[in-house]
Amino acid sequence: MSVKSVTLTAPDIDKSLLDCLLDSRVPVGSGCKAGECGKCEVELVRGIVKNARGELIEAGIEGNASGCWIKSCQVCPVGDVSVLVEANRMVRSPAKIDSMEWIENSLCRLIVRVPSTANVSFIPGQYFELSLPAGVSRSYSPASSAEEKGRLEFLIRMRPSGVFSEYLKNRASINDMLFLSGPFGIRALNEVNQSRNHDIFMVTGTGVAPVTSMLRTFGRRYDGSASKATIFYGYRRGGFVPSELVNTRGVKVVLAASSEVSGGSPRIQDLFLKQGGADDTMRVFAAGSAAMVADVESMLCDHKFDLRYFYRDVFASSE
């Protein structure tokens, strides 16, 4: 998997950057087209784009420091632009259900097997689409290690009247055949950054899946002095805390448990601020609901955090 550099020459300035990229057959993710899901994020490395408020965002021009992540559906190009996109080898593969483990009756740990010939691979923080035989597709971020071959693990929260939830709860059986496509989304925290060597994870609910994948894949890096990690995890009291969170050496974990009845957990954003808030040694990865991720982003903005070091995995509804 690698990053691909793409330059659009004289793009249509009346179209979104996402549509210009898709018109040019650039393999970029596309979802809500409303700035919510983050599937269309690319790194702007050179050029100027304009957002809906008419504000200009520029990179790589007249010594302007390097790139920034932008939601390409939310901006239009202003002249030539160069962007970096994930050049994933996208696969579409059958995926057989290997096991389903129920946790607290509302969370399914789903393991699927994929044929080794399909060469499925991903970077932690990316996601796949799983499709039911009837054609319904939903996005899920693997919790398994990216180094594990032929097997993917997902943590799936049941949603009331949810199509995929209803299938898992009532109809799914071992060896059922699903279809998998992907991976999609951006890389996050995959490489060590010498000056930004404190990784902050802010996650709620099944947002813990990509963090579990990261710890399983490269958690060893925190067991030394090169990098450190702090995880802020909001979950239901008595609910699921993956063992990797508490057992990975060098990783500090701040848990915020809420009661299903009375709620009342501290917000992970507040716990983060209580611990000192953002500084310029940090990279921040947030995963979970759109509201939580947007809130973290706005908190970081308020603290003048450089958003080039903010990564998100938004678990938006497919509706």
Ligand SMILES: Cc1cc2nc3c(=O)[nH]c(=O)nc-3n(C[C@H](O)[C@H](O)[C@H](O)COP(=O)(O)OP(=O)(O)OC[C@H]3O[C@@H](n4cnc5c(N)ncnc54)[C@H](O)[C@@H]3O)c2cc1C
């Ligand atoms: C990039 C990405 C990664 C994701 N990764 C995961 C993951 O690892 N684990 C996981 O459990 N889910 C994840 N999701 C959410 C997942 O794709 C589905 O939205 C969710 O499983 C519900 O599917 P469903 O068919 O059961 O419900 P649907 O039939 O789609 O919806 C049923 C009802 O639930 C509501 N609903 C659906 N999804 C959500 C949501 N996420 N938040 C609040 N309300 C919702 C709908 O508005 C609707 O009212 C991810 C989403 C995205 C975009």
Ligand code: FES
């Ligand atoms: S497609 Fe751009 S944020 Fe969803």
